[in-house]
Amino acid sequence: xxxxxxxxxxxxxxxxxxxxxxxxSSREVTQAHLERIVDVDDRVHAFLHVDAQxxxxxxxxxxRARAAGDALGPLAGVPIAVKDVLATRxxxxxxxxxxxxxxxxxxxxxxxxxxxxxxxxxxxxxNMDEFAMGSSTEHSAYGPTHNPWDLTRIPGGSGGGSAAxxxxxxxxxxxxxxxxxxxxxxxxxxxTVGVKPTYGGVSRYGLVALASSLDQAGPCTRTVMDAALLxxxxxxxxxxxxxxxxxxxxxxxAAAQRADVRGMRIGLVRELSGExxxxxxxxxxxxxxxxxxxxxxxxxxxxxxxxDYALGAYYLILPSECSSNLARFDGMRYGLRAGDNGDxxxxxxxxxxxEAGFGAEVKRRIxxxxxALSSGYYDAYYGQAQKVRTLIQRDFAAAFDQVDVLISxxxxxxxxxxxxxxxxxxAMYLNDVATIPVNLAGNCALSLPVxxxxxxxxxxxxxxxxxxxxxxRLYLVGAALEGALRDRWGHLLIEEAxxx
Amino acid sequence: MxxxxxxxxxxxxxxxxxxxxxxxxxxxxxxxxxxxxxxxRVTEVAADDIPPTSHPVPLVNVYRDDEVRPSLAQSEALxxxxxxxxxxxxxxxxxxxx
Numbered sequence: 001x002x003x004x005x006x007x008x009x010x011x012x013x014x015x016x017x018x019x020x021x022x023x024x025s026s027r028e029v030t031q032a033h034l035e036r037i038v039d040v041d042d043r044v045h046a047f048l049h050v051d052a053q054x055x056x057x058x059x060x061x062x063x064r065a066r067a068a069g070d071a072l073g074p075l076a077g078v079p080i081a082v083k084d085v086l087a088t089r090x091x092x093x094x095x096x097x098x099x100x101x102x103x104x105x106x107x108x109x110x111x112x113x114x115x116x117x118x119x120x121x122x123x124x125x126x127n128m129d130e131f132a133m134g135s136s137t138e139h140s141a142y143g144p145t146h147n148p149w150d151l152t153r154i155p156g157g158s159g160g161g162s163a164a165x166x167x168x169x170x171x172x173x174x175x176x177x178x179x180x181x182x183x184x185x186x187x188x189x190x191x192t193v194g195v196k197p198t199y200g201g202v203s204r205y206g207l208v209a210l211a212s213s214l215d216q217a218g219p220c221t222r223t224v225m226d227a228a229l230l231x232x233x234x235x236x237x238x239x240x241x242x243x244x245x246x247x248x249x250x251x252x253x254a255a256a257q258r259a260d261v262r263g264m265r266i267g268l269v270r271e272l273s274g275e276x277x278x279x280x281x282x283x284x285x286x287x288x289x290x291x292x293x294x295x296x297x298x299x300x301x302x303x304x305x306x307x308d309y310a311l312g313a314y315y316l317i318l319p320s321e322c323s324s325n326l327a328r329f330d331g332m333r334y335g336l337r338a339g340d341n342g343d344x345x346x347x348x349x350x351x352x353x354x355e356a357g358f359g360a361e362v363k364r365r366i367x368x369x370x371x372a373l374s375s376g377y378y379d380a381y382y383g384q385a386q387k388v389r390t391l392i393q394r395d396f397a398a399a400f401d402q403v404d405v406l407i408s409x410x411x412x413x414x415x416x417x418x419x420x421x422x423x424x425x426x427a428m429y430l431n432d433v434a435t436i437p438v439n440l441a442g443n444c445a446l447s448l449p450v451x452x453x454x455x456x457x458x459x460x461x462x463x464x465x466x467x468x469x470x471x472x473r474l475y476l477v478g479a480a481l482e483g484a485l486r487d488r489w490g491h492l493l494i495e496e497a498x499x500x
Numbered sequence: 501m502x503x504x505x506x507x508x509x510x511x512x513x514x515x516x517x518x519x520x521x522x523x524x525x526x527x528x529x530x531x532x533x534x535x536x537x538x539x540x541r542v543t544e545v546a547a548d549d550i551p552p553t554s555h556p557v558p559l560v561n562v563y564r565d566d567e568v569r570p571s572l573a574q575s576e577a578l579x580x581x582x583x584x585x586x587x588x589x590x591x592x593x594x595x596x597x598x
Binding site for chain 1: 504508509512513514515516517518519520521524528531532534535536538539540541542543544545546547550551552553554555556557559562564572576577579580581582583589591592593594596
């Protein structure tokens with residue numbers, strides 16, 4: 001298996017098998033991806049930091065282990081890109097913010113530790129909206145990422161860098177984080193696969209917190225099987241995260257292999273369709289529903305009446321939690337410090353540091369959260385939003401009494417143009433309307449590509465939602481649908497992306 | 501809900517330790533008002549008898565054994581500090597001068 005141009009177009013599963021079989025070395029695979037990054041990332045800007053030396057050293061370690069006859073993990077030697085919100089020891093971790101420019105964490109996040117332990121090769125850190133606040137990467141302090149399908153368009157956000165790295169064949173795998181859709185919406189608009197695992201299914205230790213009750217790390221890939229393989233590496237209980245679920249995780253790889261929806265009941269969520277959704281998105285979604293029926297699933301319509309209130313609840317709960325979490329950036333122990341001239345008080349220096357270090361969207365959400373939590377407004381805003389959260393959990397519970405999984409379009413539109421919504425926060429927030437309910441309830445969801453919208457030729461994503469701890473169902477449905485579409489097209493959708 | 505004023509934004513900025521300039525105060529006053537009006541819809545359905553949910557996983561009282569474990573060396577903890585003095589974080593004055 002070579003030349004390098006072919007290596008970057010393979011799935012992680014194929015690469016891992018070839019490495020394990022000695023057909024190609026991890027160094028060759030890693031080198032091919034590093035070259036691809038050099039070739040295209042000046043236009044895509046998926047990466048904030050590339051660690052070529054560290055990646056090649058990790059690759060060599062896998063090659064040595066193989067030569068010595070050591071047992072290799074299922075993704076050993078395969079490269080990955082990690083969203084810059086996860087702590088990486090000795091490698092910059094900026095969260096897309098000036099306030100952490102140049103910061104090198106003294107420890108690895110659990111997810112990163114598990115990647116390294118599995119012999120997965122970390123290529124570098126990917127671009128994101130500052131502190132994961134946004135749907136376009138335009139709120140990154142280091143400039144936006146560009147969508148590989150059309151460089152004038154957004155790659156989604158906040159994990160646009162991870163999705164674009166995978167979509168542009170710079171990396172077969174990436175890690176994203178999803179607080180309100182930041183893995184799934186970028187997957188949808190870049191024609192890739194993204195999974196938000198069950199809350200508590202993947203450790204948050206070392207994940208720089210946006211909203212602690214919503215954040216969850218997960219896989220970004222080009223195939224459903226690759227997502228399952230990566231999910232099984234990073235998932236499972238971690239005693240260092242007190243919200244980590246102390247139960248075995250379902251066998252997601254076996255589910256992706258089974259790829260079978262016969263006899264499954266699938267619910268179409270009435271509230272996540274219709275008005276506000278682009279015609280071509282709905283057209284491709286409807287076609288995918290027909291395929292699921294052909295494959296032997298029973299599709300019924302279900303109603304989740306409180307989903308209409310999810311966006312409002314989310315934009316009270318998230319700012320409240322983020323205003324608390326981001327209080328740690330005070331310029332005292334790490335990161336930027338501004339205005340410390342020897343005369344100013346600690347309060348003045350903190351205020352000047354945060355003013356200089358945070359971008360507009362971060363300040364907006366910190367103030368929104370400060371308002372929602374302030375005396376006299378707490379009950380009216382944060383308290384009410386928490387009740388809506390209960391209602392959304394009840395909607396899901398009632399729906400899952402009737403069906404095994406729910407489906408919807410992942411995002412209401414295809415990728416919009418860079419600059420189109422950056423000055424209109426409410427319009428930007430609406431991108432998350434279909435992805436947010438899952439985060440509020442804590443269950444799991446997967447997005448996979450189901451075609452190109454006829455009106456603009458851009459990818460459309462379909463979202464599968466399952467109950468908490470039933471992540472395997474995502475892969476049963478996702479892999480079955482992916483397989484049927486692949487049979488129809490003769491290839492994966494991503495292979496239709498323009499050459500860069 | 502009443503419109504959010506420029507003075508309220510200035511108060512919030514003080515609470516949040518953000519030294520906003522005048523332009524930002526005007527800009528955010530208008531934007532926060534629009535956003536809050538939009539999200540205030542939650543009050544339409546949040547009846548008194550519905551319990552709040554603060555967290556999706558019903559785990560309570562997660563304990564670990566109280567044992568000494570390795571931690572960062574002092575040099576590692578201080579390595580990223582903006583200012584260090586005598587092996588400690590150096591910070592601006594915390595008390596007002598009397």
